[in-house]
Amino acid sequence: MTLFDAAYHYPADLFRLLVDTIPLLCPSKADVLTFFRGAGVPPEIFADFEARVAIDREGVSKYEMVRVTLERLNNGDALLAARREVIKRVVEFDHFATLWPNDQPKAQAGVANIQRLVGVKDTWTRIRQHQTDDERRRAAERRGRAEAVTQRQRELSTIYGELCALFDDRNAQRRGRALEQVLNRMFAAYDILVSNAFTVKSASTGGIVEQIDGAIELDSHLYLVEMKWWKTPLGGNELAPHLLRVNGHAEARGIFIAYPGYTESAIQTCRDMLVRGAVVALTGLDEFVRILEVGADLVAFLRAKVRAAQLNRTPWVDVPIP
Secondary structure (H helix, E strand, C coil), X not given: CCHHHHCCCCCHHHHHHHHHHHHXXXXXXXXXXXXXXXXXXXXXXXXXXXXXXXXXXXXXXXXHHHHHHHHHHCCCHHHHHHHHHHHHXXXXXXXXXXXXXXXXXXXXXXXXXXXXXXXXXXXXXXXXXXXXXHHHHHHHHHXXXXXXXXXXXXXXXXXXXXXHHHCCCCCHHHHHHHHHHHHHHHHHHCCCEEECCEEEECCCCCCEEEEECEEEEECCEEEEEEEEECCCCECHHHHXXXXXXXXXXXXXXXXXXXXXXXXXXXXXXXXXXXXXXXXXEEEEHHHHHHHHHHCCCHHHHHXXXXXXXXXXXXXXXXXXXX
């Protein structure tokens, strides 16, 4: 019974109905003892009544036997199984024809009342259980989100430390490879779909046609990403190969990440591309460092860069980072 999965003891209204109904279901005092014995009630709980019935059958009533036995049964968690079985036997009782004729209507009414009461209480128990399950589920979801946020913060903190450490690495080739890996992990930490560096080969010769640092997907658009770390700001000639790659891929757009920045000629070269319909956004590595430093939103930052490129034909714009 669901009711007794949640409550260990008979509520007062149910107790009264059981006291009024069980004697009607038991034509004799011996039947009362048999009822409780069959429900698994420990013999010692009703042993005194068994002795009294054997000595003075008329000196004890069925109602007293039921009331006192149920009072004893209603104490102690160890008797839960017997309490459940008593309820089960009452609500499933259907042998009314075996009862005293005058008791049959009252017994049927008593069983029906107990069935309704248990049904209502079970319904509320199920509702409360459902609410409890929902609360547990929501709490688990909140914990999951909190753990995900904590894990992401730890990952971003690690990425920030690794990115800052690259500024002390004087090996340009090693630093370049590490930069690609660190930034790709940063994109992934912000739930931006990433494709690592890959090559495009000729279908006829199998030779490498172009090398692409990587690609990301932002707002359902594909962006080819190029990363450069030079001693001086990048000029138009350094950007040209990447711009050609963007032009060579249908529906593709371009994002350039550079340190220590861009010359005016590079910015003008990208501006000319925007005029011709391409979408190219220029970003600085120092901006990515700042985003990690203050915990800013990388996705919002990139959207602002792309919006400026599309609407204002401005490939390079300072996006405020808190």
